[in-house]
Amino acid sequence: MSDTTSRTETREPQYQCCIDLQKKQGLTSLGLMSNYMWHNDPRHLAFLLSRYKFVAKMLSGREHVLEVGCADAFGTRVVQQEVHKLTAVDFDPVFVNDANRRMDERWKFECRVHDMLEKPVEGTFDGAYALAR
Numbered sequence: 790m791s792d793t794t795s796r797t798e799t800r801e802p803q804y805q806c807c808i809d810l811q812k813k814q815g816l817t818s819l820g821l822m823s824n825y826m827w828h829n830d831p832r833h834l835a836f837l838l839s840r841y842k843f844v845a846k847m848l849s850g851r852e853h854v855l856e857v858g859c860a861d862a863f864g865t866r867v868v869q870q871e872v873h874k875l876t877a878v879d880f881d882p883v884f885v886n887d888a889n890r891r892m893d894e895r896w897k898f899e900c901r902v903h904d905m906l907e908k909p910v911e912g913t914f915d916g917a918y919a920l921a922r
Contacts, residue, residue, distance in 0.1 A: 814893075820861030821887045822922060840920050841867035848872055848916040855910055857919040859900060862888035866896050868918070878903035878910055 797812075799805050819827055826834040841864035848854050849871040859865055859877035861884050869875045875898040879885050888900045903910055 817893075818891050820863040820891060821884060822861045823863035837920070837922065838864050838867065841865070844868055844918045844920065845871040848918065851916040853912070853914050853916075855912070855914040855917040857905060857910075857917060859888065860884045860922055861891075862898075862900055864920075865898065865900075869896060869898055872916070874898075876901075876910070876912060876914070878905075880904040880906075 797808060799808060818824070823834060823837070826837065845868045848868060851872045853874040853876070854868065854872045856862075856865055856868065856875065856877040859879045860881075862877050862879075865875065865877050865888075877888070877898060877900045879888075879900075880903065882902045885900055885902045892898075892900065
């Protein structure tokens with residue numbers, strides 16, 4: 790019997806990119822809130838991502854978009870694929886710090902702490918959205 794846990798190549802060459810990416814940068818973390826969803830109600834994570842997909846289609850091609858209440862910003866990338874620039878804000882520094890800590894250079898966007906009840910977000914935006922968790 791062979792030890793399948795120590796394999797470094799897949800049996801199907803078209804999937805070797807998955808192993809190569811893991812070796813290069815490790816596995817991606819879901820984030821604080823998304824991880825909780827995955828462990829307690831995986832369907833909820835699917836609903837969240839479908840909401841991001843809907844928003845991405847609506848805002849496609851926009852220059853600068855604002856996400857209000859981004860939490861761990863796990864789904865933000867879905868919208869980011871469709872817009873030129875994205876800024877995400879949340880009033881909770883725990884979630885913003887988590888999002889910034891996990892941010893991938895390839896998918897970099899501005900994510901900062903901001904309380905919408907105190908004052909408007911600085912900057913000019915041609916689209917904005919807020920998604921319920």
